[in-house]
Amino acid sequence: MKIVRKALAVVRHRDKVLVFSQPGAPAIGEMLPGGTVEQNEDVVDAARRELFEETGLSGLAISGWSPVHKFDMRPYRPERHERTFVYFAGMVREPAWEHWEMHPGLSVAPELLELKWVDVTGDDLDLDLCHGAAVLEEIPVAAFIPCTRRSWASLYQLSAEGMDFRASEALHAANLLGDIVGTDLSFAAVANPVARNALVRSLLFGARIAAERRSANLLGKLQAWALADHSGTSLDPIVQGTTNAVVISDDRYADEIPVFGDRLTGHDVTGAAFELLDRCGCADLVRRHCGIVQLRGHTVEMDYHRSFTISATPGTIYVDDTQSVLQMAEAILHESCHNLLNDVLAARSVHIDDTDTYFSPWRGTQRPASGFLHAVFVFSIVMQFLKTARFADKDQSEPLEDRIRLEQARLEHAVEGTTQLIKSIGLDWLEHLIFDNLNRALQEARQHG
DSSP: OEEEEEEEEEEEETTEEEEEEOTTOGGGOOBOSEEEOOTTOOHHHHHHHHHHHHHOOOOOEEEEEOOOEEEEOTTTOSEEEEEEEEEEEOOOSOSEEEEEEOOTTSSOOOEEEEEEEEEOOGGGOOGGGGTOSTTOOOOOGGGGSOHHHHHTHHHHHHHHHHHHHHHHHHHHHHHHHHHHHTSOOOOTTBSOHHHHHHHHHHHHHHHHHHHHHTOHHHHHHHHHHHHSOOOBOOOSOEEEOSTTOEEEOOTTSSSOEEESOOEESSOHHHHHHHHHHHHTTOHHHHHHHOSEEEEEEEOOOTTOOOEEOOTTSTTEEEEEEOSOHHHHHHHHHHHHHHHHHHHHHHHTTOOOOOSSEEEETTTTEEEEHHHHHHHHHHHHHHHHHHHHHHHHOGGGHHHHHHHHHHHHHHHHHHHHHHHHHHHHHOOHHHHHHHHHHHHHHHHHHHHHO
């Protein structure tokens, strides 16, 4: 029996997927863009080619691909199709449009295709919608679930626990601060709940520092900032600059902490970074655990870019300003992952004993257990982001391939220490959380690197 390799393009934007129909053959129904993989052609390249030929779309970021799905085409054809679903991140610019598919090299007339976006919601997807011809016996539901959501399902469940815990903390903090500021600190006009929580925790941090130092000046700035207009409808994190920020130097923190900076709107680099994270399927994770991006001084050197979080201000990340969109996006994701793990550990009252140390291939030295665990978790997710980002910016493709190989080697080196650490902690759910992402990052790198 003849084996035919097929590549199908699953173009998703939020809860919409792109399908097409043929007015000249209405009985066929609606289908995904796709077709036969040519000889010596990579399946991802084939999906990209078919997508352009059948829709006119090009340059979309790829967020992953499925395992091979085998379909016996008998009795329709004496063939077995081996289909790979390649996931693209799309943008809904038009609800529907027409496109003429050309057939270069073939004596076939151009074919009119009608394209449209249809609503789908994971497991609720009506498969008949996209079967098309009878030969398309089955399209796996997994093909319509965004790559990151499917692979991060357990992570998202834990993430929800961390978010609920931080929300209850913020409510308590708001009650404590109400008397100091003299007003309600619910920040109800801020649409993003994670940003609301982060605003309250930043205020509590500032109030504690002001009390410790008995600083009327800091308390005054805190009160003025609390009463400022923080309203907004965006669900993206709030971006704050250094203008009017109070810089706190404290021996408890390795870096200077800027607080109460002016809110920035239209910051080009962070805006483009959020768009990149969205195209790569990571924006939801960031929005869950990053409410404020507090910019620091501008970084001139590309290889020295600082970002960090502190436990006193959950939901806020501190990052050097930069002109590199990729650098900013990675830093925001990196620190959001730190916040996520901290939120989950706090929600479940887990304390990591730092008595033992483990060799960190990222630092090249021994690190406390908690720091090592964070590094493994964060870089496992960053690795998955880098794999997707290399398709989003062709100029960065080659440097990112080198970076991916480097991170793969580091993660490989960290496996033994991670196994020992997880065994010593003895929590099954934490083992699944860490190793699900670590193994996925390594498996995908080995398979497609």
